[in-house]
Amino acid sequence: MTAVxxxxxxxxxSATMAQALRRAMRDAMAEDQSVHVLGEDVGTLGGVFRITDxxxxxxxxxxxxxxxxxxxxxLGAAVGMAMYxxxxxxxxxxxAFAYPSxxxxxSHVAKMRNRTRGAMPLPITVRVPYGGGIGGVEHHSDSSEAxxxxxxxxxxxxxxxxxxxxxxxxxxxxxxxxxVFLEPKRxxxxxxxxxxxxxxxxxxxxxxxxxxxGSGATLxxxxxxxxxxxxxxxxxxxxxxxxxxxDLRSLVPFDDETVTASVRRTGRAxxxxxxxxxxxxxxxxxxxxxxxxxHQLEAPVLRVAGFDIPxxxxxxxxxxxxxxxRVLDAVARLQWETES
Amino acid sequence: xxxxxxxxQEPPAAAAYRPTPPPAWRPRTDPAxxxxxxxxxxxIGTDAAADADPALLLRLYTELVRGRRYNTQxxxxxxQGRLAVYPSSTGQEACEVAAALVLRERxxxxxxxxxxxxxxxxxxxxxxxxxxxxxxWHSGYDPREHRVAPLSTPLATQLPHAVGLAHAxxxxxxxxxxxxxxxxxxxxxxxxxxxxxxxxxxRAPVVFLVQNNGFAISVPLAKQSAAPSLAHKAVGYGMPGxxxxxxxxxAVHTVLAEAMAxxxxxxxxTLVEAVTYRVDAHTNxxxxxxxxxxxxxxxxxAHDPVRLLERELLARGVLDEAGVARAAEAAETMxxxxxxxxxxxxxxxxxxxxxxxWAEPTPQLREQAAQLRAELEAEASPDGGAGAGEGSGEAR
Numbered sequence: 001m002t003a004v005x006x007x008x009x010x011x012x013x014s015a016t017m018a019q020a021l022r023r024a025m026r027d028a029m030a031e032d033q034s035v036h037v038l039g040e041d042v043g044t045l046g047g048v049f050r051i052t053d054x055x056x057x058x059x060x061x062x063x064x065x066x067x068x069x070x071x072x073x074x075l076g077a078a079v080g081m082a083m084y085x086x087x088x089x090x091x092x093x094x095x096a097f098a099y100p101s102x103x104x105x106x107s108h109v110a111k112m113r114n115r116t117r118g119a120m121p122l123p124i125t126v127r128v129p130y131g132g133g134i135g136g137v138e139h140h141s142d143s144s145e146a147x148x149x150x151x152x153x154x155x156x157x158x159x160x161x162x163x164x165x166x167x168x169x170x171x172x173x174x175x176x177x178x179x180v181f182l183e184p185k186r187x188x189x190x191x192x193x194x195x196x197x198x199x200x201x202x203x204x205x206x207x208x209x210x211x212x213x214g215s216g217a218t219l220x221x222x223x224x225x226x227x228x229x230x231x232x233x234x235x236x237x238x239x240x241x242x243x244x245x246x247d248l249r250s251l252v253p254f255d256d257e258t259v260t261a262s263v264r265r266t267g268r269a270x271x272x273x274x275x276x277x278x279x280x281x282x283x284x285x286x287x288x289x290x291x292x293x294x295h296q297l298e299a300p301v302l303r304v305a306g307f308d309i310p311x312x313x314x315x316x317x318x319x320x321x322x323x324x325x326r327v328l329d330a331v332a333r334l335q336w337e338t339e340s
Numbered sequence: 341x342x343x344x345x346x347x348x349q350e351p352p353a354a355a356a357y358r359p360t361p362p363p364a365w366r367p368r369t370d371p372a373x374x375x376x377x378x379x380x381x382x383x384i385g386t387d388a389a390a391d392a393d394p395a396l397l398l399r400l401y402t403e404l405v406r407g408r409r410y411n412t413q414x415x416x417x418x419x420q421g422r423l424a425v426y427p428s429s430t431g432q433e434a435c436e437v438a439a440a441l442v443l444r445e446r447x448x449x450x451x452x453x454x455x456x457x458x459x460x461x462x463x464x465x466x467x468x469x470x471x472x473x474x475x476x477w478h479s480g481y482d483p484r485e486h487r488v489a490p491l492s493t494p495l496a497t498q499l500p501h502a503v504g505l506a507h508a509x510x511x512x513x514x515x516x517x518x519x520x521x522x523x524x525x526x527x528x529x530x531x532x533x534x535x536x537x538x539x540x541x542x543r544a545p546v547v548f549l550v551q552n553n554g555f556a557i558s559v560p561l562a563k564q565s566a567a568p569s570l571a572h573k574a575v576g577y578g579m580p581g582x583x584x585x586x587x588x589x590x591a592v593h594t595v596l597a598e599a600m601a602x603x604x605x606x607x608x609x610t611l612v613e614a615v616t617y618r619v620d621a622h623t624n625x626x627x628x629x630x631x632x633x634x635x636x637x638x639x640x641x642a643h644d645p646v647r648l649l650e651r652e653l654l655a656r657g658v659l660d661e662a663g664v665a666r667a668a669e670a671a672e673t674m675x676x677x678x679x680x681x682x683x684x685x686x687x688x689x690x691x692x693x694x695x696x697x698w699a700e701p702t703p704q705l706r707e708q709a710a711q712l713r714a715e716l717e718a719e720a721s722p723d724g725g726a727g728a729g730e731g732s733g734e735a736r
Contacts, residue, residue: 115477120490
């Protein structure tokens with residue numbers, strides 16, 4: 001593995017999402033003494049996914065700290081550190097391991113600015129590797145975004161590309177508000193042309209991006225489902241469907257503007273995500289689209305989501321995860337015949 | 341081979357089988373004794389009180405008298421509807437006062453919802469300290485101004501904050517100690533465990549004060565914990581536990597001062613259990629007669645923290661009747677002023693509910709704020725709000 005920052009120029013032309021995330025933390029720590037990384041295994045080991053690899057060696061274990069195994073304690077300590085002017089970046093190792101910290105997140109992290117009438121914002125970034133598709137056993141593949149979205153005071157961000165992984169994490173660490181930074185762990189090793197020597201401009205939190213232009217229908221998605229939707233959109237061309245793909249990047253704040261503009265133009269929308277459909281983000285997104293685009297809609301807004309089941313065992317997860325075929329099936333149900 | 345420890349936790353020699361541990365299989369043990377003394381430490385009535393600084397004794401006394409009056413006044417305000425709720429610390433004033441007075445200016449206090457008095461003794465505006473309990477905002481003060489964290493309603497969740505803040509201060513090279521307050525019920529929460537463990541592992545300059553007042557709402561200590569004392573819990577984390585008479589203001593101050601000094605020296609955290617009693621009910625909404633004896637309450641009233649110190653100081657000639665009268669008068673003045681200020685209607689701007697969620701409101705929040713603004717304008721307009729059926733129509 002090549003250490004970030006020491007890569008030869010030739011190698012630096014492409015990078016994985018894991019490398020981009022690491023570089024984002026490294027650059028943030030180098031620029032700002034108050035940025036501290038803490039979590040279980042983030043130091044010597046460099047994290048179970050090696051996202052924090054090299055940070056303790058470069059910045060010392062006071063800046064990149066292995067903590068006791070206790071998520072509420074990790075996040076609770078981060079609250080106190082932020083109260084004293086530090087910028088903690090917390091790693092929650094796996095999606096379902098973050099649950100013990102929910103009380104700290106919901107009762108304190110999300111509310112400290114509000115409780116103190118703006119006097120004490122908490123600039124905490126909570127990194128949560130989330131989602132399935134890596135063959136993990138239970139508690140290693142949850143898509144927990146709906147829980148975070150339901151809590152005012154938190155930003156909820158999830159990158160789908162190597163560039164965004166860098167830019168959004170830099171923006172999250174720089175934010176004066178707490179950010180739940182959801183890392184699609186099955187995209188950790190996705191590679192893209194990206195050079196840490198010319199990092200992309202930091203993406204503002206709260207802006208969706210159109211990943212693919214199209215006119216027939218809009219696929220609205222984020223995180224691990226973005227590549228799925230892009231692949232589906234390519235496949236749909238054979239059916240004569242011209243699909244637009246929106247990568248939300250930020251679930252909170254939600255970019256109504258980009259979504260509404262697209263759906264008003266295409267008249268059809270499918271929301272795609274891994275987390276459950278019932279009570280999941282797709283319901284909220286579909287409702288928002290219906291409220292704003294009702295008169296332009298040619299068909300009901302559909303959702304392609306994970307089933308409403310506990311995340312299945314790894315040998316069965318492919319049946320649960322929304323794949324290209326399931327997306328195409330939904331697109332086929334968008335009442336195309338009524339248009340012609 | 342492991343050297344024999346001076347610590348009291350050495351297992352009995354009779355152990356038939358002890359596996360040979362691999363090297364360094366457990367962390368360093370603290371040479372200081374970790375176990376608390378079996379009896380709570382008392383200073384009043386002992387030589388310690390005779391040796392104590394008279395100025396400190398008088399300060400403790402004045403604040404105790406004011407604190408008692410503050411508690412009765414705040415309780416009265418709930419009956420007049422001026423406070424939504426008030427969890428009284430009557431009977432526990434010695435802990436509250438000592439906790440506030442042991443702090444230096446740069447130290448931090450992490451209170452729970454029952455610790456308004458400690459915040460006021462610390463220097464917070466009493467009306468600001470009561471904002472949460474009055475119901476006009478969740479916390480009415482800037483924590484950095486007096487280095488007092490917001491009153492925490494969830495139990496024990498403020499303890500890891502104290503650890504994190506103390507840790508951060510030390511990382512920055514600042515000589516700061518955090519003192520965190522928690523009740524006996526709070527010691528059962530997971531955050532209590534995680535905070536103590538973090539503090540000990542990080543050797544954070546933090547002191548935990550458990551005010552064991554006997555009940556978590558209605559649940560007595562015997563149903564809360566099977567530990568010999570709550571101070572015993574310290575041992576498992578590798579920090580000293582100290583047991584103190586929570587109604588003896590000088591004793592609480594002394595034990596806390598030692599713990600603060602220890603933290604400041606870089607020797608790590610201490611867990612202090614102050615044994616006290618909640619004379620009033622949990623809050624004005626509680627009926628304490630359902631779960632405890634009047635006789636038990638009377639026993640504790642006889643061990644009242646204010647009278648205890650007063651008798652001691654009178655007997656030693658540190659205080660005279662004129663001094664008692666002066667303290668009572670100062671407390672009365674404070675109560676009258678608090679009453680007057682609490683009787684003034686707070687000026688509330690309903691639009692402020694949208695003001696402090698994020699640094700930048702989300703577009704969705706802007707839309708909702710516009711909706712409320714329109715509703716308020718409609719209510720305020722001469723013909724607006726007709727049929728709404730509530731309020732004066734005046735948007736304040």
